[in-house]
Amino acid sequence: DAGVIQSPRHEVTEMGQEVTLRCKPISGHNSLFWYRQTMMRGLELLIYFNNNVPIDDSGMPEDRFSAKMPNASFSTLKIQPSEPRDSAVYFCASGNTEAFFGQGTRLTVV
Amino acid sequence: AQSVTQLDSQVPVFEEAPVELRCNYSSSVSVYLFWYVQYPNQGLQLLLKYLSGSTLVESINGFEAEFNKSQTSFHLRKPSVHISDTAEYFCAVSDGGIQGAQKLVFGQGTRLTINP
Numbered sequence: 599d600a601g602v603i604q605s606p607r608h609e610v611t612e613m614g615q616e617v618t619l620r621c622k623p624i625s626g627h628n629s630l631f632w633y634r635q636t637m638m639r640g641l642e643l644l645i646y647f648n649n650n651v652p653i654d655d656s657g658m659p660e661d662r663f664s665a666k667m668p669n670a671s672f673s674t675l676k677i678q679p680s681e682p683r684d685s686a687v688y689f690c691a692s693g694n695t696e697a698f699f700g701q702g703t704r705l706t707v708v
Numbered sequence: 709a710q711s712v713t714q715l716d717s718q719v720p721v722f723e724e725a726p727v728e729l730r731c732n733y734s735s736s737v738s739v740y741l742f743w744y745v746q747y748p749n750q751g752l753q754l755l756l757k758y759l760s761g762s763t764l765v766e767s768i769n770g771f772e773a774e775f776n777k778s779q780t781s782f783h784l785r786k787p788s789v790h791i792s793d794t795a796e797y798f799c800a801v802s803d804g805g806i807q808g809a810q811k812l813v814f815g816q817g818t819r820l821t822i823n824p
Contacts, residue, residue: 699751
């Protein structure tokens with residue numbers, strides 16, 4: 599298995615633009631997580647899904663953030679409109695007992 | 709709610725010296741405990757985990773951690789470190805969740821620097 603695949607690896611966008619981050623989890627995993635990592639706040643859980651259903655989105659910062667999981671092999675995290683304070687590394691992870699992480703998407707909003 | 713405290717933000721040690729990275733957690737339910745390692749510009753990799761059974765768990769590269777329920781700790785140790793162990797280490801806790809979902813809560817991380 600290729601592991602959790604995230605795209606793009608790097609994204610630079612202007613403030614106000616829409617940003618979509620993509621994730622392909624490992625086949626057979628029931629849970630999918632979106633995390634955000636910054637120097638100031640460390641690793642924060644934004645949202646997680648179980649069997650494609652959102653279970654807890656209490657970590658989503660505000661209405662500008664949304665996440666979907668239309669099927670077991672794909673998830674997106676969308677930010678609209680983006681702001682400079684959204685700059686971070688966004689990780690997707692999947693698993694059943696433990697979480698397996700993707701390589702992350704480094705987002706820079708200028 | 710669960711939380712994790714990693715008591716040291718940075719730990720510098722000399723090569724071949726022993727090291728301990730400290731982790732304490734709080735939870736009102738039974739927990740699963742994990743240590744993850746992150747090398748520069750990479751994602752997190754699972755180092756070892758405690759789910760049940762023996763309280764001492766080991767990784768393939770010489771790290772070990774011991775679950776201590778009375779002290780709510782899960783400290784990570786290695787008797788002799790190598791330059792290649794330089795990385796950031798994260799302790800994490802999860803509960804059983806719903807239908808197997810594992811909501812992982814992470815500590816702030818400990819940066820381990822190995823000096824020659």
